Amino acid sequence: MTTSASTVVERADDRNRYEILVDGKLAGFTEYRDHEEQRVFFHTEIDEAFAGQGLASRLVQEALTDVRAAGKRLVPICPYVAKFLLKHEEFGDITDPVTPEVKAWLRTRLG
Incomplete structure (x- = not known):
């Protein structure tokens, strides 16, 4: 995943989500579950303290780019x-x- 200044997007496979961190602090995430060749995205959240900074868009852009690189399909x-x-x-x-x-x-x- 990529880094710019103090913002990083990481895939956290153990939590089934992509996370965006700002200065090392969790600013938000988008959750998924894998279903065969599909990555099913079902929830995206940005902490209120980080709202309005374009982080959700960056997070999803990088997550979907990773889906493509993994050869998967996505379900929104x-x-x-x-x-x-x-x-x-x-x-x-x-x-x-x-x-x-x-x-x-x-x-x-999800139970």
């Missing part, structure tokens, strides 16, 4: 990720639709 259940994709059509070729089957599968994984 998370409203923020879905909104991001409307403005970033370059990820359209690796985006799968949100289906009732994927939602049902995710519910079983």
